[in-house]
Amino acid sequence: MRTLVILGGGTAGTMAANKLRGRLAAEEWQIIVIDKDDNHDYQPAYLFVPFGINKVKQVRKSRRSFIDDGIEVRMADIERVDAEARLVHLGDGSELGYDYLIMATGTTPRPDQTPGMLGPEWRKSVHEFYTYDGMLALKKSLKDFQGGRLVMHITELPIKCPVAPLEFVMLADDFLTKKGVRAATEIVYVTPLDGAFTKPVASRELGHHLSTRNIKVEPDFMIESVDQEAKVIRSYDEREVAYDLLVTVPLNMGADYVAASGLGDELNYVPVDKHTNQSTAYPNIFALGDGSNLPTSKAGSVAHFSVEVFVDNFCELIEGRPMTHSFDGHANCFVESGNGRALLLDFNYETEPLTGHFPLPVGPMSLLKATRANHVGKLAFRHVYWNVLLPGRPLPLHAEMSMLGKRVEPQPVDA
Amino acid sequence: MPTTTIAGRQIDVDAEGFLTQPDQWDEDLALTLAANIGITLTDAHWVPIHFLRKDFETQKETATLRRVSTVGGIPVKELFVLFPGKPAKKMSYIAGLQKPKGCV
Numbered sequence: 411m412r413t414l415v416i417l418g419g420g421t422a423g424t425m426a427a428n429k430l431r432g433r434l435a436a437e438e439w440q441i442i443v444i445d446k447d448d449n450h451d452y453q454p455a456y457l458f459v460p461f462g463i464n465k466v467k468q469v470r471k472s473r474r475s476f477i478d479d480g481i482e483v484r485m486a487d488i489e490r491v492d493a494e495a496r497l498v499h500l501g502d503g504s505e506l507g508y509d510y511l512i513m514a515t516g517t518t519p520r521p522d523q524t525p526g527m528l529g530p531e532w533r534k535s536v537h538e539f540y541t542y543d544g545m546l547a548l549k550k551s552l553k554d555f556q557g558g559r560l561v562m563h564i565t566e567l568p569i570k571c572p573v574a575p576l577e578f579v580m581l582a583d584d585f586l587t588k589k590g591v592r593a594a595t596e597i598v599y600v601t602p603l604d605g606a607f608t609k610p611v612a613s614r615e616l617g618h619h620l621s622t623r624n625i626k627v628e629p630d631f632m633i634e635s636v637d638q639e640a641k642v643i644r645s646y647d648e649r650e651v652a653y654d655l656l657v658t659v660p661l662n663m664g665a666d667y668v669a670a671s672g673l674g675d676e677l678n679y680v681p682v683d684k685h686t687n688q689s690t691a692y693p694n695i696f697a698l699g700d701g702s703n704l705p706t707s708k709a710g711s712v713a714h715f716s717v718e719v720f721v722d723n724f725c726e727l728i729e730g731r732p733m734t735h736s737f738d739g740h741a742n743c744f745v746e747s748g749n750g751r752a753l754l755l756d757f758n759y760e761t762e763p764l765t766g767h768f769p770l771p772v773g774p775m776s777l778l779k780a781t782r783a784n785h786v787g788k789l790a791f792r793h794v795y796w797n798v799l800l801p802g803r804p805l806p807l808h809a810e811m812s813m814l815g816k817r818v819e820p821q822p823v824d825a
Numbered sequence: 826m827p828t829t830t831i832a833g834r835q836i837d838v839d840a841e842g843f844l845t846q847p848d849q850w851d852e853d854l855a856l857t858l859a860a861n862i863g864i865t866l867t868d869a870h871w872v873p874i875h876f877l878r879k880d881f882e883t884q885k886e887t888a889t890l891r892r893v894s895t896v897g898g899i900p901v902k903e904l905f906v907l908f909p910g911k912p913a914k915k916m917s918y919i920a921g922l923q924k925p926k927g928c929v
Contacts, residue, residue: 566891572928602890603927604914610840612929630911632890632901647905661891676895705886707928741928755929763929 412439412728415498415508417488419445419473421453421800422699422713423514428802429721431478434728442482442506444498448473449542450800452792453710456539457574457746460549461585468792469542476800488515491671493692510694510728513668513680517570517700517708519544519660524565526636527660536638536656539578540570551655552585557594558654560586563643564601565633565661568677570700570708573755575599575659576606576619577746583623584748600628600643600651609762611819612755615778619747662708664701679703684759685736687720696720706739706759714799715740715809740811742768744788752784753777758811767815771806774815832857843923847881850921859919866919870907873899877920887922889913 414430416423427443434441450473458464474483487501491511498506519540521527527536533547562579569575579599586592599606599620606620606627607613620627634646636658642650643658664678673680673691680697681690684704689695698717700708716737723733739759746752754775755763767774775784798805828835829842832854837845842861844850855874859866866874876897880888890913894901901912908915917924 567889567925567927576929601927602913603925604911607929608924608926609929616929630914632905632913634901646901647910676892705884743928745929757928 412509413507414439414441414510415506416441416443416512416514418514418516419443419477419483420514420516420699421710422717423512424476424800425714425717425802426512426514426698426720427481428478429717430724431480432802433721433725436480440482442484443477444484444486444488445473446487447485450476451542452795456545457577459545460539460552461581488667490667491673493671493673493695513695513697513701514699515665515701517662517664520663521660523661524633524636526638527658529638531638536636536658538658538660548657555591555655557591559596559598559652560655561598561600561651561653563656563658565659566602568708569659569662572707573743573745578657579625580619580623580748581746583625597625598628598651599625600631602632604629611765612763612778615765675703686723686733687716687737707741709741709743711742718809738810740809742807744784746785746788747780750785751780751782752788753780754784756811761811764816764818766817769815777816843918844921847921854921855919862915862918864908873897873904873916874920877916877922881922887917887925889925
């Protein structure tokens with residue numbers, strides 16, 4: 411009997427467990443999933459609940475209920491992985507041996523990493539929307555908001571769902587307009603990058619979405635501290651941005667046990683081969699989902715596509731054959747733009763988001779263009795997530811990105 | 826892809842002037858690139874530039890300011906003094922690498 415241990419029962423861990431259970435003989439392989447609790451949240455809803463687009467009760471389900479019966483699920487904290495001894499040390503003092511290990515423990519907002527962020531105003535006038543509690547607190551503050559300066563701030567990249575802060579300001583514009591307080595509100599988007607959009611085609615196509623909504627952009631802002639008393643954020647070059655309501659994306663980091671195990675980079679992400687998700691240090695360890703250092707977006711779609719490639723590769727590896735499948739960095743994201751419309755992005759390691767159409771059996775969807783169909787697609791995806799994606803059922807979306815329908819622009823030629 | 830002539834050489838650059846072929850870079854070119862944005866390179870400037878180049882060899886990505894600070898050991902505050910206003914962008918330009926980007 412061989413043992414596969416999966417650390418983390420989120421999107422990537424659950425999908426990998428369920429898909430592999432269907433591929434690995436029960437009498438030869440046991441699969442064990444470790445997680446700290448039984449809460450599986452539909453994370454895109456963290457952004458929608460504060461604006462009333464999703465209901466709180468639509469967010470959370472039982473983790474166990476999405477993991478196949480033939481898989482053992484244990485609730486425990488993870489202390490450390492001893493990769494040489496092939497052992498996982500758990501918080502209850504027990505240890506667990508493995509033949510293969512999947513690290514799928516994601517990324518977590520770390521407000522403790524910026525001085526002043528976790529002050530007395532945390533979850534009152536200083537918020538984040540990447541956790542269940544953060545979502546609830548922000549919902550209340552937005553409901554009570556009567557105008558002033560609403561600041562959306564990103565600490566440093568990479569972050570989970572990198573388009574979410576853009577969606578937030580567009581949804582906030584819409585929400586505050588309907589609430590009747592938009593005219594009394596200044597919305598500011600503060601980013602460490604040199605603009606809200608950094609890829610040429612997306613910049614050109616989407617740049618107007620912020621300016622026409624009168625959303626100001628503060629670029630190149632590297633935060634040093636939050637001053638909750640003065641209600642300002644300060645940068646290293648001593649700029650100040652004042653806020654009445656601050657919504658920040660704290661520094662994102664992988665789990666602490668990754669660092670304790672000596673398996674992470676400076677942000678606790680596990681270095682992996684970007685085409686196979688195999689650890690660059692140990693061939694029997696893989697990192698899937700947001701917790702790896704893949705140079706693409708930390709997003710559910712990436713977890714989904716890369717898990718499909720991983721499962722095929724893993725089945726080859728355990729039979730002693732070379733891994734022949736290659737993940738191309740494919741990501742596919744809906745971007746809510748307010749007023750019941752959304753944009754669709756489709757890209758990979760090599761191809762930036764382009765305009766055109768995305769082919770789907772239900773009908774083509776527009777890329778980089780705000781449409782109602784994209785918004786309906788985004789809302790419908792919650793059902794797809796729970797009922798098709800997590801159980802590991804096939805979806806009519808290919809792991810490999812397709813150029814079909816994309817408008818490829820000629821490169822500018824130097825005069 | 827556009828090309829331009831820098832220090833008497835044909836160099837491939839993007840629309841903003843960032844090198845698109847990191848292997849066309851050398852230290853002589855860096856001096857010219859730095860001069861283009863009004864920076865005279867001192868020993869203190871070379872430390873993060875060399876870090877970015879070395880880090881790129883293994884990571885295939887331009888290091889973020891945080892990475893230059895935590896892995897390269899150069900405080901962010903100092904980077905703002907060396908490359909005023911936009912250290913991430915200025916350092917990557919001089920080091921012949923792409924500026925740090927988001928997904929859109």
